[in-house]
Amino acid sequence: MSKAQVVLGTFYGDEGKGKIIDYLSKDADVAVRCSGGSNAGHSIEVDGKKFAFHLIPSGIFHKGTLAVIGNGVVVDPKCLIDEMNELEASGGSTENLYISEKAHIVFPYHIEMDRLLEENRGNGKIGTTIRGIGPAYCDKYERSGIRAEDLISDRLEELLTVNITNKNKIFEMYGHPTVDLQKTLEDYKKYAEILKPHITDTITLLHNALENGKKILCEGAQASLLDIDFGSYPFVTSSNPSIGGVCTGTGLAAKDIGEVYGVLKAYSSRVGSGPYVTEQNNEIGDTIRELGHEYGVTTKRPRRCGWLDLVALKYTVRLNGITGLAINHVDTIGKLPNFKLCVAYNHNGKVTTDFSTNVDFLTNCTPIYEEFEGNFGDISKCKTRVELPENARKYLDRIEELIGVPIKFIGTGAGREAMIVE
Ligand code: IMP
Numbered sequence: 009m010s011k012a013q014v015v016l017g018t019f020y021g022d023e024g025k026g027k028i029i030d031y032l033s034k035d036a037d038v039a040v041r042c043s044g045g046s047n048a049g050h051s052i053e054v055d056g057k058k059f060a061f062h063l064i065p066s067g068i069f070h071k072g073t074l075a076v077i078g079n080g081v082v083v084d085p086k087c088l089i090d091e092m093n094e095l096e097a098s099g100g101s102t103e104n105l106y107i108s109e110k111a112h113i114v115f116p117y118h119i120e121m122d123r124l125l126e127e128n129r130g131n132g133k134i135g136t137t138i139r140g141i142g143p144a145y146c147d148k149y150e151r152s153g154i155r156a157e158d159l160i161s162d163r164l165e166e167l168l169t170v171n172i173t174n175k176n177k178i179f180e181m182y183g184h185p186t187v188d189l190q191k192t193l194e195d196y197k198k199y200a201e202i203l204k205p206h207i208t209d210t211i212t213l214l215h216n217a218l219e220n221g222k223k224i225l226c227e228g229a230q231a232s233l234l235d236i237d238f239g240s241y242p243f244v245t246s247s248n249p250s251i252g253g254v255c256t257g258t259g260l261a262a263k264d265i266g267e268v269y270g271v272l273k274a275y276s277s278r279v280g281s282g283p284y285v286t287e288q289n290n291e292i293g294d295t296i297r298e299l300g301h302e303y304g305v306t307t308k309r310p311r312r313c314g315w316l317d318l319v320a321l322k323y324t325v326r327l328n329g330i331t332g333l334a335i336n337h338v339d340t341i342g343k344l345p346n347f348k349l350c351v352a353y354n355h356n357g358k359v360t361t362d363f364s365t366n367v368d369f370l371t372n373c374t375p376i377y378e379e380f381e382g383n384f385g386d387i388s389k390c391k392t393r394v395e396l397p398e399n400a401r402k403y404l405d406r407i408e409e410l411i412g413v414p415i416k417f418i419g420t421g422a423g424r425e426a427m428i429v430e
Contacts, residue, residue, distance in 0.1 A: 011266025012224035014254055015334075017231025018324040020278040021249075022304070022311060023271040024336035026050035028417055029066050029227050030424060032269075037222035038074045039067020040214065041229060042257030043247040045082040045114060045144065047137040048229035049305030053424065057098055060305050062139075063088045065227050068095065068105060074217075076210050079110035080247065080257020082144040083156065085199035087114075092202075107203060108210040109157035115168070115196070117175040117187045118143040124184045134243055135280030137306050145246040147171070159196065160204045168193055211259030218264055226254050228271075232324040233365070240365045243282025251328040269416065270330035272321060274341035274403070277302050277311040283370040286350045287314040300340045315377065317350040318410050323363035325413055333411070335404065336419030339426070342384025342400055348377040349403070351410060378406065388421030393428055396420075 013032060017023045030052060033039045046062035053059075054069050063083060068075040077083060092102045118140030125142070126133050136142060147153040152174075154167050169189060176186040217224060230249035233239045238250055247253055255262055275296050278284050287293065293313040296302065302311035324330070341347050352361045353373040364370070381399045390396050393404070396418075408415055418428040 009218050009264075010221050010223055012218070012226055012254075012260055012264050013266055014226040014228065014251065014268045016228035016250060016268065016270055016328055016330070018233075018270040018272045018321055018328075018330070019231050019276050019317075020233050020284075021048075021231040022277055022279065022302070023231060023273050024419060025228055025271045026052055026066055027336060027419060027424065027427060028269060028271055028334045029225065030069075031417070031427065031429070032225050033067040033070050033073055033227075035223055036067055036070070036073050036225035038076060038214065038217050038224045039065040039227055040076040040078050040210075040224060040258055041065045041081050041227050042078045043080040043249050043253040044229035044245060045139060045141050046084045046087040047139045047141045047245060047306060051305050059094065061091050062306060064091045064095065064105065067225060067227070068100065068102070072104075074104045074106060074213075076213065076258075077105075077107045077111055078210060078258040079108035080253055081108070082112045082114050082141060082148070082247075083107060084114035084139065085159070085196065085203055089199060089202055102206070105206050106210055106213060107156050107207045109155065109207050110211075111156045112144055112148045112153040113156060113159050113196075114140045114144045115154070115171070115187075116192055117172060118147070120179065120184065120187060121175065124179065124182055128182070133281060139306070142246040156203070156207045160200045160207055164196065164200065165193060168196070214258055214260055218260075224260070226258065226260075228254075232327055233320060238327055238365065240282045240367070240370070243280060250324070267331050268329055269332050269334050270325060270328060270413070271334045271336065272316065273300070273337040274316060274335055275300065275313060275337065275347070276316055277313045279304050279307065279309055279311050283367060284312060284314060285320070285353065285370060285373050286317040286375050287312050295344070296340070299343050300337055315348045315350055315375070316407075317375065318407065319350060319353050319361050319363045321411055322361060325411055330413055332416035333407070333413050334417035334419075335407070335415055338396075338400055338404070338418055339384065339387050339421050341403070342382050342387065342397075344382040346379055346381050348379055349406065350375040351378050352376040380406075388423065388426040390420055390428060393418065393430060396428075
């Protein structure tokens, strides 16, 4: 039996998972999304055309690869259908798209609830993407969620009536606009018609694929420091974008998982609120943002930027059992004359490399840096690590040395091909 490969983000998302996923999915028979929803965003360029997808696994672009939206994903059908239309309009096919019958559906009341909750948080805003993700997962765990199998059943009207009646009571209480039951029902019945041929038992599909020796690629969304359990709660997303979410979001067992690739950038970034020890809220951060084009795919928000933090990386490598690292934007960091790498924290006078998401711990930590020289020049044509300039090799060697996991992929430029694979 073959084992599934997994690609996960090791920081706060936006590490450039898409590029690695794109490379690995060329050989994948099945590409599966495990968690999150349309809060994720990946931009892919195929034959000169740019796609900004939120839900459809990138594997869809490779002919013959099955693209699966797993049971752990919360699906906004309108968003998904827009992506399907965009894909088909440019000559692609959605024939190979499968949606788990157990995936929960995002409704307009989830989006309105996300907006209302953020408004009510005042200064304590999480900075969510307002895609209804948190409220959709709340309903899932509260057991009033509506799943894909309900969407295409006769139960839809009854379930939706109960949910919209209940949510509208809350909206009325806060003077927030209510959701129109009839319009929602009409819209979602249309969506159900379109999505019905794609909704299936993806758990059996995935296990049969493994048993038949097929290659499965699990496409991570968001990242470990945004994990509801292991991230910097409450400034996190509402799912488990780390390794556990791969099993619970697909139905694959732990023993079915093989290589786990952890993606990072040669610097770091974060969107939304929350602690960020190596943040450069200054001219350096602004420079990194411009050099790395650090603006959100989903929200267009400027990302907070800073140095790479190996204390946090050691934590997420351990959490996920990462077997190989993929480091993007090595070219970007090399545009600076010199740059820093956080190798430890000073916590109240004590040096540590043990990370904790505890807010009191993080606010009392100052980063300990090592300095590196940049000016790498154009490295986009380098095809092996030894071809990289010495300054770049020193940086990568040091990361490997301190983390103890090999670097398997090195991003050397913006293009899909600008990558060294070791
Ligand atoms: P939510 O997932 O929309 O509830 O947002 C919760 C937090 O996760 C916010 O700080 C978002 O900016 C962040 N977030 C959610 N999805 C992504 C992503 O794909 N990349 C980066 N940050 C994300």
